[in-house]
Amino acid sequence: MEEKVDRGLIRGIEEFSAIPSIALNTMGLLNNPAITIKEIINQIKLDVALVAFILKNCNSFLFGLKQEVKSIEQAVSLLGFLRLKSILMSYFARNLYKMSGASEIKNILWKHSVAVAAFSQVIAPFFKISEDESYLCGLLHDIGKLVLLDFNEYGFKSIYEDNFNPYSIIIEKEKEFFGTSHTFVGFTLLDNWKFPKIFIDVVYLHHNYQDFKDLGYLQCVILANLMVYKYLDGIDLDLSKHLKGINIKEEQLDDIFQKGLENFNALKTVL
Ligand SMILES: [Fe+2]
Numbered sequence: 420m421e422e423k424v425d426r427g428l429i430r431g432i433e434e435f436s437a438i439p440s441i442a443l444n445t446m447g448l449l450n451n452p453a454i455t456i457k458e459i460i461n462q463i464k465l466d467v468a469l470v471a472f473i474l475k476n477c478n479s480f481l482f483g484l485k486q487e488v489k490s491i492e493q494a495v496s497l498l499g500f501l502r503l504k505s506i507l508m509s510y511f512a513r514n515l516y517k518m519s520g521a522s523e524i525k526n527i528l529w530k531h532s533v534a535v536a537a538f539s540q541v542i543a544p545f546f547k548i549s550e551d552e553s554y555l556c557g558l559l560h561d562i563g564k565l566v567l568l569d570f571n572e573y574g575f576k577s578i579y580e581d582n583f584n585p586y587s588i589i590i591e592k593e594k595e596f597f598g599t600s601h602t603f604v605g606f607t608l609l610d611n612w613k614f615p616k617i618f619i620d621v622v623y624l625h626h627n628y629q630d631f632k633d634l635g636y637l638q639c640v641i642l643a644n645l646m647v648y649k650y651l652d653g654i655d656l657d658l659s660k661h662l663k664g665i666n667i668k669e670e671q672l673d674d675i676f677q678k679g680l681e682n683f684n685a686l687k688t689v690l
């Protein structure tokens with residue numbers, strides 16, 4: 420753990436880490452090669468809201484299934500493990516943002532995460548990486564902010580209230596106030612939850628723009644994050660320097676934005 424981190428905040432991270440979740444347990448089951456589909460289905464059925472969420476996602480045009488899916492058995496067999504994992508993770512992330520009472524700021528954070536997820540999914544093919552995983556990296560990238568917000572809402576708001584330049588100073592400001600940053604807190608959480616390394620790297624490094632140019636998922640989420648700030652939030656940012664070494668030309672950005680926006684609007688109907 421980094422220095423100067425408030426004890427209360429460390430407890431906050433531990434409390435978040437201990438969140439019991441059927442979705443998280445089911446994701447763990449999916450990693451066990453000895454597990455049967457019946458066991459997975461039984462686990463999912465423990466959470467009625469999760470069953471409804473899976474069916475809703477399955478029947479949305481996002482998955483492009485030709486027939487209407489009416490049972491969880493049918494859904495699991497049609498989706499396959501990877502897509503099921505992706506839906507479980509979306510459900511898990513959504514619940515984290517909605518738990519312990521809705522608030523305007525949590526809604527803003529959730530909306531931002533869904534937007535970055537939508538844009539990451541659209542950008543992924545340029546990096547030749549998985550669209551599903553990119554989407555999930557986008558959805559989770561700012562998860563550490565939730566812990567900081569829960570720990571000290573006043574402090575969190577005071578850092579984020581002025582429409583900041585999202586990349587230059589925010590990590591510094593967080594370190595000054597909390598003794599740590601949302602990237603480090605998010606990294607610790609995902610590590611405690613034993614998430615795959617790709618996600619941990621993206622969460623930890625997504626405000627670091629100089630290094631790690633070889634990590635496609637990281638570059639993808641960084642660009643998606645910047646596009647959301649520029650195109651959706653209207654922050655004046657020059658993206659050209661972030662396109663260096665990436666197979667995307669500046670004139671393609673408008674088209675990517677349109678596709679990202681469509682994807683964002685579609686995701687909002689199921690998440
Ligand atoms: Fe961030």
Ligand SMILES: [Fe+2]
Pocket residue numbers: 531535560561644
């Ligand atoms: Fe972000």
